[in-house]
Amino acid sequence: MTTRAPVTPAAVAQPNPDELALSGCWTALGMGALDRQLDALAVSRQAQVVVDGARVEALDTVGVWVLQRLFQRLRSDGVAINLRGWRPQFAKLLDVVAQHAAAIPVRTPERPALERIGMATAAALEEIFALLSFVGESALALTASLTHPARLRWRTVLHNIHSAGFSALPIVGLLSFLLGIVVAYQGAEQLRRYGANIFVADLVGWSMLREFAPLITAIIVAGRSGSAYAAQIGTMAVTEEIDAMRTIGIAPLDLLVLPKILALVIALPLLTVYADVLGVFGGMIMARAQLGVGFEEFLDRLVNAIDLSTYLLGIGKAPVFAVIIAVVGCFQGFRTHGGADSVGRHTTRSVVHAIFLVIVADALFSVAFSALDI
Amino acid sequence: MQGDEKVDAAVIEIRNLSTRFGDHVVHDGLDLQVRRAEIFALVGGSGSGKSTLLREMILLHRPDAGTIRVLGADVQSLDEQDALALRQRLGVMFQHGGLFGSLSVRENIGLPLREHTGLDDELIDEIAAWKLELTGLAPETGLQYPPELSGGMLKRASLARALALDPELLFLDEPTAGLDPTSAAGVDELVKKLRDLFGLTIVIISHDLDLLWQVVDRVAVLGEGKVQGVGSMSELAQMDHPLIRQYFDGPRGRAAQPQQAGEKTWNQR
Numbered sequence: 015m016t017t018r019a020p021v022t023p024a025a026v027a028q029p030n031p032d033e034l035a036l037s038g039c040w041t042a043l044g045m046g047a048l049d050r051q052l053d054a055l056a057v058s059r060q061a062q063v064v065v066d067g068a069r070v071e072a073l074d075t076v077g078v079w080v081l082q083r084l085f086q087r088l089r090s091d092g093v094a095i096n097l098r099g100w101r102p103q104f105a106k107l108l109d110v111v112a113q114h115a116a117a118i119p120v121r122t123p124e125r126p127a128l129e130r131i132g133m134a135t136a137a138a139l140e141e142i143f144a145l146l147s148f149v150g151e152s153a154l155a156l157t158a159s160l161t162h163p164a165r166l167r168w169r170t171v172l173h174n175i176h177s178a179g180f181s182a183l184p185i186v187g188l189l190s191f192l193l194g195i196v197v198a199y200q201g202a203e204q205l206r207r208y209g210a211n212i213f214v215a216d217l218v219g220w221s222m223l224r225e226f227a228p229l230i231t232a233i234i235v236a237g238r239s240g241s242a243y244a245a246q247i248g249t250m251a252v253t254e255e256i257d258a259m260r261t262i263g264i265a266p267l268d269l270l271v272l273p274k275i276l277a278l279v280i281a282l283p284l285l286t287v288y289a290d291v292l293g294v295f296g297g298m299i300m301a302r303a304q305l306g307v308g309f310e311e312f313l314d315r316l317v318n319a320i321d322l323s324t325y326l327l328g329i330g331k332a333p334v335f336a337v338i339i340a341v342v343g344c345f346q347g348f349r350t351h352g353g354a355d356s357v358g359r360h361t362t363r364s365v366v367h368a369i370f371l372v373i374v375a376d377a378l379f380s381v382a383f384s385a386l387d388i
Numbered sequence: 389m390q391g392d393e394k395v396d397a398a399v400i401e402i403r404n405l406s407t408r409f410g411d412h413v414v415h416d417g418l419d420l421q422v423r424r425a426e427i428f429a430l431v432g433g434s435g436s437g438k439s440t441l442l443r444e445m446i447l448l449h450r451p452d453a454g455t456i457r458v459l460g461a462d463v464q465s466l467d468e469q470d471a472l473a474l475r476q477r478l479g480v481m482f483q484h485g486g487l488f489g490s491l492s493v494r495e496n497i498g499l500p501l502r503e504h505t506g507l508d509d510e511l512i513d514e515i516a517a518w519k520l521e522l523t524g525l526a527p528e529t530g531l532q533y534p535p536e537l538s539g540g541m542l543k544r545a546s547l548a549r550a551l552a553l554d555p556e557l558l559f560l561d562e563p564t565a566g567l568d569p570t571s572a573a574g575v576d577e578l579v580k581k582l583r584d585l586f587g588l589t590i591v592i593i594s595h596d597l598d599l600l601w602q603v604v605d606r607v608a609v610l611g612e613g614k615v616q617g618v619g620s621m622s623e624l625a626q627m628d629h630p631l632i633r634q635y636f637d638g639p640r641g642r643a644a645q646p647q648q649a650g651e652k653t654w655n656q657r
Contacts, residue, residue, distance in 0.1 A: 042505045042552075050508070103587070
């Protein structure tokens with residue numbers, strides 16, 4: 015048994031110059047490319063045309079629409095149209111659409127390129143201003159909370175430290191360990207050529223402690239936690255939970271943003287220390303395997319080559335990165351409006367913007383440190 | 389609108405239908421018939437299996453036993469292609485619209501046409517704009533995205549998409565729920581208009597007593613896994629079954645009913 019009624023394609027024949035004989039299924043499925051064929055029909059020199067619908071098997075609104083378009087074109091050429099042989103229900107449908115077909119504006123939203131560039135620029139500027147004002151609001155809320163520490167939601171802070179910090183230990187550890195291996199491995203070949211094997215400790219120490227550990231940690235946390243913040247707050251915004259919070263008299267900034275900023279400011283430096291340790295450990299293993307530099311030798315050299323300030327500079331960047339990640343994630347969450355689609359879009363944005371800003375900040379740190387000569 | 393079909397045939401025929409979710413029995417030997425070109429409503433309390441029945445009729449859920457014939461096809465024995473062909477003859481308006489958030493309203497309405505026909509883009513846009521107008525929305529609405537629309541507009545846009553392929557059978561899930569009285573009255577009118585224009589068969593799930601009294605031809609009351617009563621609203625109002633009485637004897641049931649019933653008899657005299 016089948017439900018597939020055979021669809022005879024719609025067709026039009028012209029037995030006489032002043033007669034159009036239609037046949038087949040004039041429906042969305044049977045229409046095919048007939049539309050273009052109709053546009054090419056040459057009946058414009060006739061005074062009137064008979065349209066014979068006796069062999070039309072089925073007719074739906076798409077078919078009627080196409081026919082009405084044809085009729086309108088013919089009428090505007092001064093051709094009168096006589097319908098012949100149509101089934102009553104088809105004739106009725108033709109009538110109904112004729113009343114509707116009069117004017118349907120199909121507006122195309124195409125804007126000139128210059129205007130689109132302008133609108134994109136205005137939107138970008140608007141977002142920057144909104145971000146700045148969000149930073150301002152958060153800073154105000156933070157100072158207010160820090161002057162009344164009892165008002166801070168410490169339980170939420172601890173919960174956030176656990177989810178953003180402790181749970182990130184495996185992935186941060188593994189990746190910085192691998193990064194340490196890669197750095198030592200890449201340097202090994204060059205160092206061996208100059209017989210400067212022991213300097214692998216300088217290489218790994220400087221690069222890991224000062225740049226790579228803070229950066230890789232920040233990037234992982236931006237991907238793990240920044241996106242989660244945006245998605246959580248974005249979903250709450252879409253489901254009106256944020257509005258509900260405001261009407262109950264809880265400031266969303268206090269409950270949703272401050273604990274996240276504080277938690278990340280605490281967790282990210284700790285994660286960075288952990289990444290330092292595992293990165294250097296990875297470098298040590300590679301140094302022994304490739305360059306024959308033993309652990310003891312390596313650590314000896316590391317302590318002499320790297321001073322405390324290098325280590326502290328690396329860790330000092332972490333709180334700044336933490337603020338960037340938390341603020342950008344929460345900001346994108348609050349920018350969400352509309353539907354589920356918007357949540358996804360803003361979550362993606364939060365990650366991209368956070369990583370971008372973290373790297374920009376890192377570059378600025380490098381410039382500042384070299385200017386200060388530290 | 390197929391020209392050569394019998395007018396009186398049953399469009400939907402359900403026999404001895406059973407559905408279970410684990411131990412929970414939803415339908416237990418349910419029988420139901422929907423005739424061509426009628427406006428048919430399913431009512432019943434929460435958990436009475438209305439929505440499940442709807443899902444089974446539109447091929448989204450497979451019943452455990454019994455047969456469902458939709459437009460002459462036994463839905464359980466369909467292969468992929470026949471199921472697709474049947475789906476193209478059904479239109480469904482979901483309770484929350486089910487519009488795709490990443491597409492504009494016009495693209496939403498044009499999607500079935502774009503997917504299943506070889507029509508020109510320009511023609512599809514025109515037809516989408518017309519369907520939009522048919523459901524009472526302004527042409528500019530077509531350029532907006534679903535999250536920007538109000539509840540009433542969303543339902544109308546969803547209806548416009550359901551109508552895109554000129555279905556023979558239209559399912560409306562709670563078409564007036566969450567609408568203000570004016571919009572709800574607009575939907576009432578629209579449903580009647582569609583039936584009269586295109587000869588559609590329309591199946592509605594609704595609790596809206598005004599809609600039931602004014603638009604619907606026949607109503608089936610579901611309860612305890614079966615159809616407890618079928619008939620026009622005035623026929624149902626005469627029945628004694630407790631589950632049906634609940635519908636008419638609540639304060640809302642009484643408010644919607646006597647006035648209109650009274651008016652009707654008055655006019656007939």
